[in-house]
Amino acid sequence: MSILNILRYPDxxxxxxxxxxxxxxxxxxxxxxxxxETMYEAPGVGLAASQVDVHEQLLIIDVTETKDALVAYCxxxxxxxxxEMQVYDEGCLSVPGVYDGVERHARVKVRAQDVxxxxxxxxxxxxxxVCIQHEMDHLKGKVFVEYLSPLKRNRIKTKMLKxxxxxxxxxxxxAQGRRH
Numbered sequence: 338m339s340i341l342n343i344l345r346y347p348d349x350x351x352x353x354x355x356x357x358x359x360x361x362x363x364x365x366x367x368x369x370x371x372x373x374e375t376m377y378e379a380p381g382v383g384l385a386a387s388q389v390d391v392h393e394q395l396l397i398i399d400v401t402e403t404k405d406a407l408v409a410y411c412x413x414x415x416x417x418x419x420x421e422m423q424v425y426d427e428g429c430l431s432v433p434g435v436y437d438g439v440e441r442h443a444r445v446k447v448r449a450q451d452v453x454x455x456x457x458x459x460x461x462x463x464x465x466x467v468c469i470q471h472e473m474d475h476l477k478g479k480v481f482v483e484y485l486s487p488l489k490r491n492r493i494k495t496k497m498l499k500x501x502x503x504x505x506x507x508x509x510x511x512a513q514g515r516r517h
Contacts, residue, residue, distance in 0.1 A: 338367075338370045338371055338373075338374045339371050339374065340371075340374055340375050340378055341371050341372065341375045341389040342389065342390070343375065343379065343384075343388050343389060343430050343431060344387075344388055344389070344390055344431055345431055345432070345433070345497055345501060346429070346431050346432045346480050346482060346493070346494070346497050347494045347497060347498070348431075350387075350390055350392075351387065351388070351431060351475070351478070351480055352478040352479075352480075353387065353392045353478055354392070354476070354477055354478045355385075355386065355387050355392045355393050355394045355395075355475075355476040355477075355478075356392060356393055356394065357393070357394050357412050358393050358394055358395055358411040358412055358450070361411070361450070361452060361453055361454035365395070365411075365452055366452050368386065368391060368395070369395070369397060369409045369452055371389075372384050372386065372389060372395075372397050373397055373399075373407050375389065376397060376399070376430070377399075377404055379430050381430045382398065382399060382400045382464070382468055383396060383397065383398040383399075383400075383468040383469075383471060383472045384396065384397050384430060384472070385472045385473075385475030385476055386476075387475045387476055387478070388430060388431050388475055394411060394412045394413065394476050395409065395410070395411050395476075396409075396410050396413065396469075396472035396473065396475070396476065397409050397410070398410070398465065398468050398469065398472065400464045400465050400468055408459070409451060409452050410447065410449035410450075410459075410469070410472075411449055411450040411451065411452065411454075412449060412450050413447050413448070413449035413469070413473055413476075414447065414448055414449070415442075415445050415446070415447055415469075415470070415473065416446050416447065416448045416458070417445065417446035418442040418444070418445045418446075419442050419443050419444040419445070421442070421443040421444070422440050422441065422442060422443060423440070423441065423442075423443040423467075424438045424439065424440045424441075425438065425439060425441065425464075425467045426438055427439045427467065427471055427481050429471070429480065429481050429482075431475075431480060432480065432481070432482055432493065432497065435482070435493050435496075437481075437482070437485055437489065439467075439471075439481055439484045439485075440484070441466070441467055441470045441471075442466065442470065443462060443466065444460070444461065444462040444466055445460075445461055445466050445469060445470065446458060446459070446460045446461075447459050447461065447469055482494075
């Protein structure tokens with residue numbers, strides 16, 4: 338297993354729409370294992386393949402405290418959503434350090450395939466429902482900050498770009514052996 342690079346907002350690759358998973362093979366199983374290691378290390382509760390620059394309809398979720406209930410969802414689709422909406426403070430591994438309220442369906446029912454291609458359904462509420470909808474947005478090329486006002490979104494974009502320049506500058510100085 339290995340830690341994968343998580344794309345950071347506003348990277349344009351985060352806006353690519355994912356294609357369906359068609360091969361349920363060892364490559365897919367390795368990708369799920371690598372994504373799991375990456376998500377747990379980050380730490381996070383969900384990760385979409387799009388966030389690691391693999392634009393296939395795959396996401397993983399583990400909302401447990403014990404981090405021992407990983408579920409991989411291939412080609413997920415919401416087949417039912419409640420009329421009731423709820424606002425949760427969301428964060429994202431692609432937008433580190435940023436949290437804000439997003440309104441989503443309080444309950445959803447999802448149909449997906451596992452890594453072997455078998456279909457399954459999950460009814461979810463609370464954090465799991467939020468996480469499923471958040472990660473499915475990634476597969477459609479949408480990042481949670483797009484639900485926020487243009488002003489907030491621009492502030493976040495500026496902050497992320499500024500942090501990215503700082504990271505790049507730090508790496509350059511380290512490479513030159515002049516880290517202060």
